[in-house]
Amino acid sequence: xxxxxxxxxxxxxxxxxxxxxxxxxxxxxxxxxxxxxxxxxxxxxxxxxxxxxxxxxxxxxxxxxxxxxxxxxxxxxxxxxxxxxxxxxxxxxxxxxxxxxxxxxxxxxxxxxxxxxxxxxxxxxxxxxxxxxxxxxxxxxxxxxxxxxxxxxxxxxxxxxxxxxxxxxxxxxxxxxxxxxxxxxxxxxxxxxxxxx
DNA sequence: AAGATAGTCAACCGCACACGC
DNA sequence: TGCGTGTGCGGTTGACTATCT
Numbered sequence: 001x002x003x004x005x006x007x008x009x010x011x012x013x014x015x016x017x018x019x020x021x022x023x024x025x026x027x028x029x030x031x032x033x034x035x036x037x038x039x040x041x042x043x044x045x046x047x048x049x050x051x052x053x054x055x056x057x058x059x060x061x062x063x064x065x066x067x068x069x070x071x072x073x074x075x076x077x078x079x080x081x082x083x084x085x086x087x088x089x090x091x092x093x094x095x096x097x098x099x100x101x102x103x104x105x106x107x108x109x110x111x112x113x114x115x116x117x118x119x120x121x122x123x124x125x126x127x128x129x130x131x132x133x134x135x136x137x138x139x140x141x142x143x144x145x146x147x148x149x150x151x152x153x154x155x156x157x158x159x160x161x162x163x164x165x166x167x168x169x170x171x172x173x174x175x176x177x178x179x180x181x182x183x184x185x186x187x188x189x190x191x192x193x194x195x196x197x
Numbered sequence: 198a199a200g201a202t203a204g205t206c207a208a209c210c211g212c213a214c215a216c217g218c
Numbered sequence: 219t220g221c222g223t224g225t226g227c228g229g230t231t232g233a234c235t236a237t238c239t
Contacts (some may be wrong), residue, residue, distance in 0.1 A: 015207070015233080037224060053225075054208065100227075105206055151223060 012046045016055055020045055023058050024052055058099045065097035069106055077103055 012020075028045035033056075037049030045052060069077070073095055081092045088107075089102035126181070158177065 013209075035224080048209095049224075050210090050226095057226095058207075086228065101207075104228075109205060109211075 011048050011051075013051075016059075020047070021055070021060055024056060026196065028056065028060075054101075058101045063097050064099065069110075070099075074106075077107065081107065145159075 023044050027039065031039075031042075033039070035049070036053040040047050040049060040052050043052075047055075074097060077091060080094055084090050084102075088104045092098050092100040093105050
C-alpha cells in the first residue's frame with residue numbers, strides 16, 4: 001500500500017519548506033486526516049506519510065506551544081518522568097500543547113543536565129509564554145468532503161463531534177487513543193457533509 | 198575576524214503494536 | 219490465524235545558531 005506508493009516516487013527529505021507546510025496544512029484543513037501514507041500525494045507533497053504525520057503532530061498542529069517551558073511544565077515533566085520513565089508520549093499527554101518530541105528534546109537539553117548537578121534545587125528561570133498569535137491559531141477549522149476516489153476518514157464517520165486536537169494527532173485506526181489526548185476546543189465545520197453524502 | 202565548541206531543535210530511523218483481510 | 223500495512227513511539231542524528239577563544 002503506502003510502502004509501495006512511497007517506493008515508486010522519489011521522496012523529499014530534510015527540513016520542510018514553508019510551501020510544504022502550507023500545502024499540508026491546507027490539505028488537512030480541507031479534507032481532514034484520513035490516511036497519512038496516502039495523503040501526501042493528493043496534498044502535492046513528495047513526503048512519506050510518516051514525515052507528514054511527524055511534521056503535523058510536532059509542528060503544524062494548532063495548539064502547539066512553541067517556546068520555553070515554564071517552571072510548572074518542567075516540574076510536571078520531572079515528576080512524570082520519575083513515574084513513567086522515558087514514555088514521552090505519555091508525559092506529553094499531560095502537558096497540553098507540548099509534543100513528545102519537544103519534551104524529549106527538552107529533557108535531554110536541560111533537565112537531565114540539571115539533575116546531574118543538582119537534583120533538588122531547580123534554578124530560577126523566567127517562564128516564557130507562547131504568543132497570542134500562536135495560541136490564537138486554535139480557532140475555527142473547516143473540513144470539507146474528501147477528494148474524489150479516496151476513502152472517507154472513518155474517524156469522522158464514527159464521531160458526531162470531535163476535538164481538533166484529537167483529529168490532528170491520531171490515526172483513524174486508533175479511536176480509543178484519541179480520547180487520551182488533551183482536548184483543545186475548536187469548531188469544525190461541514191462534518192455533516194460526511195454523513196449526508 | 199575566524200575557527201572551535203556547545204546548545205537547540207527538527208527530522209529520520211527502526212521497532213513494536215494494532216488492525217483489517 | 220497469519221500476514222501485510224499503517225501508525226505511534228523512543229532513540230538518534232544532523233543542521234543551524236550562539237557563544238567562546
